[in-house]
Amino acid sequence: MAKEKRSYEEKTADPAAQEMLIRADELGIGTAFSRADDMVPCNIGGAGMCCKLCGMGPCRLTKDGQTGVCGATIDTIQARNLIRAIAAGSAAHSDHGRDMAFTLKAVANGETEGYVIRDVAKLRVVASKYDIPIEKRSPQEIANDLADLYLSQFGQQRGKIAPVIRAPKKRQQLWEEQNVIPRGIDREVVEALHRTHIGDDQDPVHILQHAIRTGLADGWGGSMIATDVADILFGTPAPLLGQANLGVLKDDMVNVVVHGHEPTLSEMIVAASQDPEIIAYAQSKGAKGVNLSGICCTANEILMRQGIPAAGNFLHQELSILTGAVEAMVVDVQCIMQALVDLASNFHTQIITTSPKVKLKGATHIEFDEHHALTIAKQILRTAIDNYPKRGAIHIPQITEELTPGFSHEYINYMLGGSYRASFRPLNDAIMSGRIRGVAAIVGCNNPRSKQDYLHTYVTQELLKQDVLIVETGCGAIAAAKLGLLLGEAGLDKVGAGLREVCETVGIPPVLHMGSCVDNTRILTVLTQMVEEGGLGDDIDKIPAVGLAPEWMSEKALAIATYCVASGAYVIFGGSSPVSGMPDRVEDSDIILRYISEGWEEIYGGKLEFIKDPDEMIRQTLAHIDKKRAALGLPEYDPGRFGRSGDNRMLEVEQLPLKARREALYGVAAD
Ligand code: SF4
Ligand code: SF4
Incomplete structure (x- = not known):
């Protein structure tokens, strides 16, 4: 039975999209929005309760105690489904990273047409991290060595992939203890597929341990390589209009x-x-x-x-x-x-x-x-x-918004401390004092099963009121851009007073666009730098920060969530969980759902949860931030404590009668 059709306003929060959906209907053309209405998702597959890994199935486990033909239990089936999705997401990001490394190699050897190494400074910084010699060497020589190192990460069979050395020391130690450091990027993806073939790994906890390793191969491997090389070849982003x-x-x-x-x-x-x-x-x-x-x-x-x-x-x-x-x-x-x-x-x-x-x-x-x-x-x-x-008849909605994208971690470093004292100190200090309550990364896709852009922008706006600094990537960033949330001081009047002061002082928007989906690795780098700066604990899981993907849909999003959890972050996804089970109908069908929250948190300090209601997402985000603040011994967040300086004070002064205004400004009541 088809679902009830939604109105245009229920399908998307974006007026330009509403205009086009009306046109689609006038022309009798279907879109993902209408197909989502026509196609009711399968509730068994959607809950992760179906296995089709071999020809004895597909097996649908809908009764208490039921197993697949091979005897697989529901938690094993869900863990296998989940790791396969994570492996596909990691493969997609990482194969992108591989192609970037091939391009770098070709550019270094003068084999390409039209490319140059635009950011030699970043090339030298990245190469130095891996002890690649940089002094008295041409950019091409350095790039050739870096490309060779990066290309070798994909087919490496033993040891550790090189970029993990960029994580906080304590986190590396934890990964070592848990035996989850990726040995080679491709190896982890292949092993995830091997383990989930019929008759292989059937201990869900063991399967999900490898899911962590597969996710890390993406975040601290393939995606990080993609971001590094894109910056080296095309320039490290800095704000522009x-x-x-x-x-x-x-x-x-x-x-x-x-x-x-x-x-x-x-x-x-x-x-x-x-x-x-x-x-x-x-x-x-x-x-x-x-x-x-x-x-x-x-x-x-x-x-x-x-x-x-x-x-x-x-x-x-x-x-x-x-x-x-x-x-x-x-x-x-x-x-x-x-x-x-x-x-x-x-x-x-x-x-x-x-x-x-x-x-x-x-x-x-x-x-x-x-x-x-x-x-x-x-x-x-x-x-x-x-x-x-x-070209025939056209209809272009006359709707655009301006934005200021380009907040790479290098630029954030620079904007907080200038060229000579680039540092994350001011950000850490602002969080420690409570001017900034915490940080939220709002990332990920659109999904036609929810109202386009609504969850992204509603959660963003509500968290801003609570003095939470927001960083965004991917389609989430474009959603915020379309609403005008990524532009300089625009919307600062709707931002908490403490956060507003910081934004006015530093000259940044309260929502920072940090790039594409592979650039979620920039967020890992920022979090690592915050740890290294001091004052917010000795590992990423101590930082008052949360990651959210309110409208997720792709397997890549699950890979991102996994490496963020493994790095210590609390990650909240909107929409439905691929391992939700039906705990009210089928016993133990939510074991995996609980494990990736409570189980992973116990080990990694990070957890993955699926929350449909945006207000609950916001409540959980703030509760987590406040819990982390308390654990660090930071002052309890007080919304009324800040906001008496900067432009806010000027606005108050401007409201005063002339005499009082002069007195406030100059200390004397000049005639
Ligand atoms: S692997 Fe087992 S549960 Fe999966 S389809 Fe085959 S028999 Fe069914
Ligand atoms: S993975 Fe999601 S966030 Fe990234 S481009 Fe695709 S839809 Fe957008």
Whole structure:
């Protein structure tokens, strides 16, 4: 039986998206929103109570004490399902990291077209962490060695992957004791698949121990490599002005939307779009030029480095095509809906696949190769330009918001202490004094089963009122951007008084955009630096901080959650749990749900919980932050204690009659 249809306002909090959903209905075209309404999720599979790992099944365990044909119990089945999802997420992030390392190697050896090493300083810093010699060596020599080291992490068979040395010492020791330090990135993913084959590992706790190791191979391995190399090749992000939402599409230009994850191709498309020859070609077809925008994490990558606008997050991929104004959507890997090709056939839009790993039936494939990157980028743009004269009726919602993305941990370090005294001290001090109550990382996807952007932005706004500093990545960051929460002082009047003082003093927005999904590793780096700075405990699990993915949907999100838990963080997911079980109907079907909370917390100090109600998410976030503050012996959070300085005081002074105002400002009542 189909679910009841939701109204446009129930489907999305974004007015631009509502406008496009109305258009979709007028044109009789389905989207993920309508398909989610039509497709009721299977409650047995959704609760993790189904196994289809072999031909004796699928086995659905819906009665007390029931086992699969092989005798597998429900907790074993759930643990196996969960680790497989974590392995897939780790594989996706890490394979992205591998390709970045291959590109670095090729750039170092002069084999690419169009790439340079943009951030030599970061190259030297990263290489030094691994004792790669840097003095009297060219950037290419250093990059070649770093690329070799990073590439070796994937196929390494024994020992420890190199980037784990960047975690706090105490955390490394804990991982050592628990035997969860990844030996090689690929090895852990392969072993997760091996262990979950019929007739292998059937002790759920043992399976989930390896889930931790597989997650760590992502966070302190593949993803960290992806972030490092992207910064080295394309520049470490620093704040700049950007725009978000569908209004960034232009009615008089060739609109090319880049969607996916890897910055290698999109950076080259940015360069090609500014080439006079390409602009002239676009003009020859009647357009003013080429207008680039991004979707998903590709959007974040080129937004934070080049200021290229974001057309939207995950659920905007179909909506952007519905405008009728997109000449080409260029995709690489991850989060690309198969529905795009069919949807695009209603318009002139061409879907162009570019990765040797990802093809869509019916799409145009122009394979990317970093050795000829600029040539291929121009070929893609010419294909899009050739499509411009075929454009039919268009409807672009005139809705955009400005934002300031680009808060890498290097920039946060700099902004807190300047070039010569770069430091996290002011942030730690602000948390210790209670001006900032704690930190929340709000990250992750959109999910059409919940109201798009609502959970992200509601939780963000409520936590800001409670003096919680927010950092964001991925589609969550784009959700906040679309609501105008990522812009300088905008919305500071809705922020707790203590946090507001800090933001005004340092000159930062209260919500910091830290990048794409692989850039959640920047958050690990920030947390490690906070530990090393002192005053907030000797490990990440002591810091008053929480991670949230209110609208998660991808397996990558589960991998991120796992490495964050293993690093000591409390992670809250919205929506439904893939291991919820049905404890009211089937005995012991929530053992795994409880284990990844209580069991993991006992070992790692971090835990993963699934909470549907946003107010409960907020309550649990604040309770955890306050618990961590109390454990550190920090003063109890007092919302009325701060906020008597800075702009707040100036606003009060401005309200005074002239004489009193002068007295307040100058100490004398001048005539
Ligand atoms: S592995 Fe066991 S529980 Fe899973 S499908 Fe096969 S028989 Fe059923
Ligand atoms: S946040 Fe989720 S939906 Fe968005 S790009 Fe990342 S994995 Fe995909």
